[in-house]
Amino acid sequence: MSALKQITKWTLICFLAFCTFNLFISGKYKMQRSIIIDAPAYVVYGEVTDLQTWATWWEKDTTITTEYSGARYGGPKMSWTGVDGFGSLEITSVSFADSVNTELNFEGMPPTYGFWNFKETGEGAQVIWGMKGEMPFFMHFMTMFFDAMVGPDFEAGLKGLKEKSESMPSRSSKSVI
Numbered sequence: 807m808s809a810l811k812q813i814t815k816w817t818l819i820c821f822l823a824f825c826t827f828n829l830f831i832s833g834k835y836k837m838q839r840s841i842i843i844d845a846p847a848y849v850v851y852g853e854v855t856d857l858q859t860w861a862t863w864w865e866k867d868t869t870i871t872t873e874y875s876g877a878r879y880g881g882p883k884m885s886w887t888g889v890d891g892f893g894s895l896e897i898t899s900v901s902f903a904d905s906v907n908t909e910l911n912f913e914g915m916p917p918t919y920g921f922w923n924f925k926e927t928g929e930g931a932q933v934i935w936g937m938k939g940e941m942p943f944f945m946h947f948m949t950m951f952f953d954a955m956v957g958p959d960f961e962a963g964l965k966g967l968k969e970k971s972e973s974m975p976s977r978s979s980k981s982v983i
Contacts, residue, residue, distance in 0.1 A: 828946040835949040838936025839960040845971040847931040848903040848926040854922050855897060857884040863966035865959075887897075896921075916942065933967065935960055959965055962972060 841851050853859050858874055862895045870888030876896075883896040891913035908920035918939040925932045937956070941948050 823904060824944075830846055831946040831949060833937070833943065834943040835941065835951060835952045836936065837953045837956055837960070838934055839957060839964055840932060840934045841964040841968055842927065842932055843968045843971050844852045846928040847926050847933075847975065849974065850931050850933055850967065850971050851903045851906070851922075851924050853967060855900060857880075857882045857895065857897070860884070861968075863970035864963045865966065888954055904927040909980045910937070916940065931971075935964055 842903040846857055853863065854857050856878060858878065861872070867888055869912075870886045872884060872886045874882060874883045874884055881897055883894060886892060893910065893912040895911075897906060898909050898974075903924055905924065906922040908922075910918040912918075916939065918937050920935070923934040925959045
C-alpha cells in the first residue's frame with residue numbers, strides 16, 4: 807500500500823507542478839518570417855491567394871489527399887486528409903496586393919490564424935508570412951517551442967515561393983517588356 811501512496815503522491819506533485827508552470831506561460835503565440843522576392847507584389851499575391859498553386863512552391867506531404875472548394879480566388883478553402891489526421895486552410899479576408907488572412911484548422915485543435923503582408927520595396931516585394939493563435943491551457947508550454955517547430959517550414963515555404971515567383975521571367979521586377 808505504501809508504494810501506491812508514493813505513486814499517487816508523486817503523480818499529484820508532477821501534475822500540480824505542470825499546471826503551475828503553465829499558469830506562468832502565456833498560451834498566446836505569434837510567429838512570422840519575411841523574405842524579399844524579386845517580383846512585383848501583385849505576382850506574389852496571386853500565388854498566395856490561389857491555394858491550388860501552393861503545391862508548386864510549398865513542400866507537400868505525399869501521404870495526403872487535398873480537396874479544394876469555394877471560388878479559386880478571393881475565398882478558397884483547402885482541406886486535406888493524411889496519415890496524421892485531417893485539416894483545412896481557408897482564406898478569410900484579402901486586401902488586393904496588400905494582405906491575406908487565413909484560418910488553419912487541425913483535427914482536435916483550436917484554429918490558428920495566419921497572415922500574409924506584401925509591400926513593394928526597391929529590391930522587390932517584401933513578403934511577411936506569419937501565424938498567431940492561442941494554445942489550450944495544458945499546451946501553454948508548447949508556445950516556448952512554437953517558433954523553432956514551425957519557423958523552418960515557413961522559411962522553406964517562402965524560399966519556394968521566391969523561386970516560383972522569380973522564375974516567371976515576364977513578371978520579374980527587373981525584366982524589360
